[in-house]
Amino acid sequence: xxxxxxxxxxxxxxxxxxxxxxxxxxxxxxxxxxxxxxxxxxxxxxxxxxxxxxxxxxxxxxxxxxxxxxxxxxxxxxxxxxxxxxxxxxxxxxxxxxxxxxxxxxxxxxxxxxxxxxxxxxxxxxxxxxxxxxxxxxxxxxxxxxxxxxxxxxxxxxxxxxxxxxxxxxxxxxxxxxxxxxxxxxxxxxxxxxxxxxxxxxxxxxxxxxxx
Numbered sequence: 001x002x003x004x005x006x007x008x009x010x011x012x013x014x015x016x017x018x019x020x021x022x023x024x025x026x027x028x029x030x031x032x033x034x035x036x037x038x039x040x041x042x043x044x045x046x047x048x049x050x051x052x053x054x055x056x057x058x059x060x061x062x063x064x065x066x067x068x069x070x071x072x073x074x075x076x077x078x079x080x081x082x083x084x085x086x087x088x089x090x091x092x093x094x095x096x097x098x099x100x101x102x103x104x105x106x107x108x109x110x111x112x113x114x115x116x117x118x119x120x121x122x123x124x125x126x127x128x129x130x131x132x133x134x135x136x137x138x139x140x141x142x143x144x145x146x147x148x149x150x151x152x153x154x155x156x157x158x159x160x161x162x163x164x165x166x167x168x169x170x171x172x173x174x175x176x177x178x179x180x181x182x183x184x185x186x187x188x189x190x191x192x193x194x195x196x197x198x199x200x201x202x203x204x205x206x207x208x209x210x211x212x
Contacts, residue, residue: 032143032162035199039151039159040141044100046129047116052098058157061190063090063097065127066139066208068109068147069119072171073205077148078123080173083165086184087126093191099127102139104211109147110134136210146205150183152190161186163201 033040039062043053054062065083067074077083090097101116103109111119116130133139142151142162152161163186166179186196 033141033159035159035162035196037159038157039153040138041157042138042141044131044133044138046131047113047120048129049113050129052129052131054153055157057096057153059155061093061095061155061187062153063095063187064142064144064151064153065097065099066144066147066149067099067101068103068206068209069111070108071147071206074147076171076173077165077176078125080176081124082176083148084123084125086187089184090187091126091128095187095191097127099125099130100133100138100144101130102133102136102144103209104136105134107209107211108206109209134211136208139208139210144208146203147208148205149203149208150186152183152187152196154190160190160196161199163198164203167201169202169204 039054041054043051045051069075069078074083087097101109101111103111111132113130113132116132119125120127120130131138138144142149144151148165150161150163150165151159154160161183163182165183166176166181168175168179182198182201186199189196
C-alpha cells in the first residue's frame with residue numbers, strides 16, 4: 001500500500017470510529033428543511049384513512065412529532081405522561097398536533113391504522129391525528145432522524161423549530177424534570193408570536209426506521 005492509500009484508509013477508519021463513538025446511525029444524506037423558511041408541504045393519510053395536507057392548515061400552529069411506540073425514548077415520554085401533557089397543552093391552545101410514524105413495514109414501530117388508534121387510546125394520547133408514512137417520504141422531507149423528533153410550524157406555514165423534545169438525551173424518566181424543555185419553550189414562543197431563541201437543537205432517541 002503506498003503512502004496516499006495509507007492516508008485514505010486512515011481517514012476512512014477515523015470517520016467510522018467517530019460515527020460509532022457518537023452512537024448515531026449512519027443515515028443517508030438528506031437536505032434538512034431550513035428554520036425560518038416554508039415548511040415542506042405534504043399530503044398524508046392518517047390512522048383513520050383521512051387525508052391531511054399541510055397547506056390546508058395555514059392559520060394554525062402545527063406540531064409534528066415523529067414517533068415509534070417500541071423506542072425506549074418514546075416510552076420515556078409517554079410512560080411518564082410528558083408527551084400527553086404537551087399534547088393537551090397544544091390542543092387547548094388550538095395547535096394541530098400530528099404524530100408521524102415513518103417506520104417501514106416489518107421494521108420496529110411499524111403499525112397499521114387500527115394499531116395506531118389502539119396505542120393512542122391506551123396511552124390517553126391526544127394528537128389531532130396520527131399520520132402513517134411507511135414509505136418515509138414525509139420523514140425524509142423533514143430530515144427526521146430520531147423518535148421523538150419535534151417540529152413547530154407557525155400560522156404562515158413557516159418552520160420555526162426543529163430538534164429535541166428536551167435537553168437531556170437519556171431514556172430515564174427522572175431526567176425529564178431536570179431537562180430544559182426545548183420543544184415546549186419553542187411551541188409557547190410561536191404561540192405568542194415571539195422569536196424562538198433556540199430554533200434548532202439536537203434531537204435524540206431511536207433512529208427512524210426508514211425503508212432501506
